[in-house]
Amino acid sequence: xxxVEQDPGPFNVPEGATVAFNCTYSxxxxxxxxxxxxxxxxxxxxxxxxxxxxxxDGRFTAQLNRASQYISLLIRDSKLSDSATYLCVxxxxxxxxxxxxxGTGTRLTIIP
Amino acid sequence: DAGVxxxxxxxxxxxxxxxxxxxxPISGHDYxxxxxxxxxxxxxxxxxxxNNVPIDDSGMPEDRFSAKMPNASFSTLKIxxxxxxxxxxxxxxxxxxxxxxxxxxxxxxxxxxxxLTVL
Numbered sequence: 001x002x003x004v005e006q007d008p009g010p011f012n013v014p015e016g017a018t019v020a021f022n023c024t025y026s027x028x029x030x031x032x033x034x035x036x037x038x039x040x041x042x043x044x045x046x047x048x049x050x051x052x053x054x055x056x057d058g059r060f061t062a063q064l065n066r067a068s069q070y071i072s073l074l075i076r077d078s079k080l081s082d083s084a085t086y087l088c089v090x091x092x093x094x095x096x097x098x099x100x101x102x103g104t105g106t107r108l109t110i111i112p
Numbered sequence: 113d114a115g116v117x118x119x120x121x122x123x124x125x126x127x128x129x130x131x132x133x134x135x136x137p138i139s140g141h142d143y144x145x146x147x148x149x150x151x152x153x154x155x156x157x158x159x160x161x162x163n164n165v166p167i168d169d170s171g172m173p174e175d176r177f178s179a180k181m182p183n184a185s186f187s188t189l190k191i192x193x194x195x196x197x198x199x200x201x202x203x204x205x206x207x208x209x210x211x212x213x214x215x216x217x218x219x220x221x222x223x224x225x226x227x228l229t230v231l
Contacts, residue, residue, distance in 0.1 A: 104154035
Protein backbone atom coordinates (compact mmCIF):
# COMPACT_ATOMS: atom_id res chain seq x y z
CA UNK A 1 0.00 0.00 0.00
CA UNK A 2 1.32 3.45 -0.87
CA UNK A 3 1.97 5.80 2.04
CA VAL A 4 -0.19 8.50 0.46
CA GLU A 5 -2.85 7.62 -2.10
CA GLN A 6 -4.73 9.98 -4.35
CA ASP A 7 -7.06 9.64 -7.29
CA PRO A 8 -4.85 10.74 -10.21
CA GLY A 9 -7.78 12.16 -12.16
CA PRO A 10 -7.90 13.99 -14.43
CA PHE A 11 -10.78 16.03 -13.12
CA ASN A 12 -12.24 18.23 -15.86
CA VAL A 13 -14.54 20.76 -14.22
CA PRO A 14 -16.41 23.75 -15.65
CA GLU A 15 -15.46 27.17 -14.42
CA GLY A 16 -17.45 28.17 -11.35
CA ALA A 17 -18.10 24.63 -10.19
CA THR A 18 -17.11 23.08 -6.89
CA VAL A 19 -14.62 20.23 -6.88
CA ALA A 20 -13.34 18.01 -4.09
CA PHE A 21 -10.30 15.76 -3.80
CA ASN A 22 -9.61 13.12 -1.21
CA CYS A 23 -6.44 11.42 -0.15
CA THR A 24 -5.65 8.62 2.31
CA TYR A 25 -2.44 8.07 4.26
CA SER A 26 -1.10 4.98 5.96
CA UNK A 27 1.15 6.35 8.72
CA UNK A 28 -1.01 6.85 11.80
CA UNK A 29 1.89 8.70 13.48
CA UNK A 30 1.81 11.53 10.94
CA UNK A 31 1.26 14.88 12.59
CA UNK A 32 1.38 17.45 9.80
CA UNK A 33 -0.68 17.51 6.64
CA UNK A 34 -0.59 19.75 3.61
CA UNK A 35 -1.84 20.35 0.12
CA UNK A 36 0.75 21.45 -2.39
CA UNK A 37 0.02 22.70 -5.87
CA UNK A 38 2.19 22.01 -8.89
CA UNK A 39 1.72 23.80 -12.18
CA UNK A 40 2.83 22.14 -15.39
CA UNK A 41 6.63 21.94 -15.60
CA UNK A 42 7.02 23.92 -12.36
CA UNK A 43 8.02 23.12 -8.82
CA UNK A 44 5.51 22.17 -6.09
CA UNK A 45 4.39 25.02 -3.86
CA UNK A 46 2.52 24.96 -0.59
CA UNK A 47 -1.19 25.66 -1.09
CA UNK A 48 -2.32 25.24 2.49
CA UNK A 49 -1.71 23.34 5.68
CA UNK A 50 -4.46 21.09 7.02
CA UNK A 51 -5.48 21.49 10.63
CA UNK A 52 -7.30 18.93 12.75
CA UNK A 53 -10.37 21.13 13.04
CA UNK A 54 -10.44 21.88 9.33
CA UNK A 55 -9.48 25.21 7.84
CA UNK A 56 -10.43 27.56 5.08
CA ASP A 57 -8.43 29.92 2.91
CA GLY A 58 -10.66 31.87 0.60
CA ARG A 59 -12.24 29.44 -1.86
CA PHE A 60 -10.24 26.51 -0.49
CA THR A 61 -11.29 24.31 2.43
CA ALA A 62 -9.21 21.49 3.86
CA GLN A 63 -10.43 18.77 6.19
CA LEU A 64 -8.64 16.08 8.15
CA ASN A 65 -10.15 12.87 9.48
CA ARG A 66 -7.55 11.21 11.70
CA ALA A 67 -9.72 8.21 12.55
CA SER A 68 -10.10 7.29 8.89
CA GLN A 69 -6.71 8.71 7.91
CA TYR A 70 -7.95 10.81 5.05
CA ILE A 71 -7.57 14.40 3.99
CA SER A 72 -9.77 16.39 1.67
CA LEU A 73 -9.56 19.59 -0.33
CA LEU A 74 -12.61 21.48 -1.54
CA ILE A 75 -12.36 24.23 -4.14
CA ARG A 76 -15.41 26.46 -4.54
CA ASP A 77 -16.20 28.74 -7.48
CA SER A 78 -13.31 27.27 -9.45
CA LYS A 79 -11.24 29.56 -11.68
CA LEU A 80 -9.26 28.82 -14.81
CA SER A 81 -6.14 29.59 -12.78
CA ASP A 82 -6.92 26.65 -10.46
CA SER A 83 -5.88 24.24 -13.22
CA ALA A 84 -2.91 22.37 -11.79
CA THR A 85 -1.90 19.14 -10.08
CA TYR A 86 -2.74 19.00 -6.38
CA LEU A 87 -0.41 16.98 -4.17
CA CYS A 88 -1.51 15.55 -0.84
CA VAL A 89 1.41 15.59 1.61
CA UNK A 90 1.96 14.14 5.07
CA UNK A 91 4.97 14.21 7.37
CA UNK A 92 6.83 11.25 8.76
CA UNK A 93 5.61 11.39 12.32
CA UNK A 94 7.86 10.78 15.31
CA UNK A 95 11.53 10.51 14.38
CA UNK A 96 11.82 11.85 10.89
CA UNK A 97 9.06 14.35 11.44
CA UNK A 98 10.74 16.67 8.98
CA UNK A 99 10.31 14.18 6.15
CA UNK A 100 7.38 14.74 3.86
CA UNK A 101 5.73 12.05 1.78
CA UNK A 102 3.96 13.24 -1.35
CA GLY A 103 1.05 11.63 -3.11
CA THR A 104 1.33 11.28 -6.86
CA GLY A 105 -1.13 14.11 -7.33
CA THR A 106 -4.58 14.78 -8.73
CA ARG A 107 -4.71 16.67 -11.99
CA LEU A 108 -7.39 19.32 -12.26
CA THR A 109 -8.41 21.15 -15.43
CA ILE A 110 -10.94 23.97 -15.25
CA ILE A 111 -12.88 24.30 -18.48
CA PRO A 112 -14.11 27.74 -19.65
CA ASP B 113 15.04 36.28 -0.96
CA ALA B 114 16.22 34.45 -4.07
CA GLY B 115 14.61 31.16 -3.12
CA VAL B 116 16.19 27.78 -3.74
CA UNK B 117 18.54 27.86 -6.70
CA UNK B 118 19.31 24.82 -8.84
CA UNK B 119 21.63 24.34 -11.75
CA UNK B 120 21.61 23.38 -14.48
CA UNK B 121 17.95 23.74 -15.38
CA UNK B 122 18.27 21.23 -18.19
CA UNK B 123 20.83 18.51 -18.75
CA UNK B 124 21.05 16.12 -21.65
CA UNK B 125 23.77 13.51 -21.46
CA UNK B 126 24.66 10.13 -22.81
CA UNK B 127 24.47 6.89 -20.93
CA UNK B 128 27.59 6.25 -18.90
CA UNK B 129 28.46 9.89 -18.37
CA UNK B 130 28.74 11.53 -14.97
CA UNK B 131 26.06 14.05 -14.07
CA UNK B 132 26.31 16.61 -11.26
CA UNK B 133 23.30 18.58 -10.10
CA UNK B 134 23.71 21.59 -7.84
CA UNK B 135 21.57 23.28 -5.25
CA UNK B 136 21.77 26.41 -3.12
CA PRO B 137 19.17 26.38 -0.32
CA ILE B 138 17.45 29.39 1.16
CA SER B 139 19.77 31.14 3.58
CA GLY B 140 19.10 30.13 7.17
CA HIS B 141 17.36 26.88 6.31
CA ASP B 142 18.92 23.91 8.07
CA TYR B 143 17.24 21.10 6.12
CA UNK B 144 17.93 20.24 2.51
CA UNK B 145 16.10 17.61 0.50
CA UNK B 146 16.71 16.01 -2.87
CA UNK B 147 13.70 14.60 -4.74
CA UNK B 148 13.19 12.89 -8.06
CA UNK B 149 9.93 13.20 -9.98
CA UNK B 150 8.71 10.94 -12.77
CA UNK B 151 5.29 10.41 -14.27
CA UNK B 152 5.18 6.83 -13.07
CA UNK B 153 6.41 7.23 -9.49
CA UNK B 154 5.62 10.84 -8.66
CA UNK B 155 7.83 12.78 -6.26
CA UNK B 156 10.28 10.55 -4.39
CA UNK B 157 12.61 11.63 -1.60
CA UNK B 158 16.17 10.55 -2.35
CA UNK B 159 18.12 11.95 0.59
CA UNK B 160 17.98 14.76 3.10
CA UNK B 161 20.46 16.67 5.22
CA UNK B 162 20.21 18.50 8.52
CA ASN B 163 22.95 21.02 9.26
CA ASN B 164 24.96 19.58 6.36
CA VAL B 165 24.81 16.04 7.75
CA PRO B 166 23.01 13.32 5.78
CA ILE B 167 20.12 12.04 7.88
CA ASP B 168 18.32 9.58 5.64
CA ASP B 169 19.57 8.29 2.31
CA SER B 170 17.24 5.30 2.11
CA GLY B 171 15.66 6.72 -1.02
CA MET B 172 18.88 6.78 -3.03
CA PRO B 173 18.26 4.17 -5.71
CA GLU B 174 21.71 2.61 -5.84
CA ASP B 175 25.42 3.22 -5.49
CA ARG B 176 25.52 5.20 -8.70
CA PHE B 177 23.88 8.05 -6.79
CA SER B 178 25.74 10.14 -4.23
CA ALA B 179 25.02 13.45 -2.52
CA LYS B 180 27.15 15.86 -0.56
CA MET B 181 26.61 19.04 1.37
CA PRO B 182 30.03 20.59 2.06
CA ASN B 183 28.54 23.71 3.63
CA ALA B 184 25.23 25.29 4.54
CA SER B 185 24.82 27.00 1.19
CA PHE B 186 25.64 24.27 -1.30
CA SER B 187 24.76 20.68 -2.11
CA THR B 188 25.40 18.35 -5.03
CA LEU B 189 23.72 15.22 -6.31
CA LYS B 190 25.94 13.11 -8.53
CA ILE B 191 25.03 10.21 -10.79
CA UNK B 192 27.92 8.11 -12.05
CA UNK B 193 27.48 6.39 -14.43
CA UNK B 194 24.14 7.70 -15.65
CA UNK B 195 21.53 5.45 -17.26
CA UNK B 196 18.41 6.22 -19.35
CA UNK B 197 16.15 5.22 -16.43
CA UNK B 198 17.62 8.12 -14.44
CA UNK B 199 15.80 10.54 -16.74
CA UNK B 200 13.53 12.62 -14.50
CA UNK B 201 13.13 16.03 -12.94
CA UNK B 202 15.31 16.42 -9.86
CA UNK B 203 14.16 18.92 -7.25
CA UNK B 204 16.03 20.34 -4.34
CA UNK B 205 14.04 21.77 -1.42
CA UNK B 206 14.95 23.43 1.83
CA UNK B 207 13.17 24.10 5.10
CA UNK B 208 13.65 24.98 8.69
CA UNK B 209 11.72 22.85 11.13
CA UNK B 210 11.20 24.09 14.66
CA UNK B 211 9.49 20.98 15.95
CA UNK B 212 6.37 21.10 18.06
CA UNK B 213 5.19 24.18 16.28
CA UNK B 214 2.34 24.66 13.83
CA UNK B 215 2.39 22.67 10.60
CA UNK B 216 3.62 25.65 8.63
CA UNK B 217 6.99 25.10 10.23
CA UNK B 218 7.35 22.04 8.06
CA UNK B 219 6.93 23.90 4.77
CA UNK B 220 9.48 22.93 2.19
CA UNK B 221 10.49 25.41 -0.47
CA UNK B 222 11.38 23.87 -3.79
CA UNK B 223 13.83 24.98 -6.42
CA UNK B 224 12.81 25.08 -10.09
CA UNK B 225 14.24 21.61 -10.70
CA UNK B 226 16.75 20.12 -13.12
CA UNK B 227 15.26 18.24 -16.05
CA LEU B 228 17.67 15.39 -16.77
CA THR B 229 17.57 13.37 -19.96
CA VAL B 230 19.95 10.45 -20.34
CA LEU B 231 20.16 9.13 -23.89
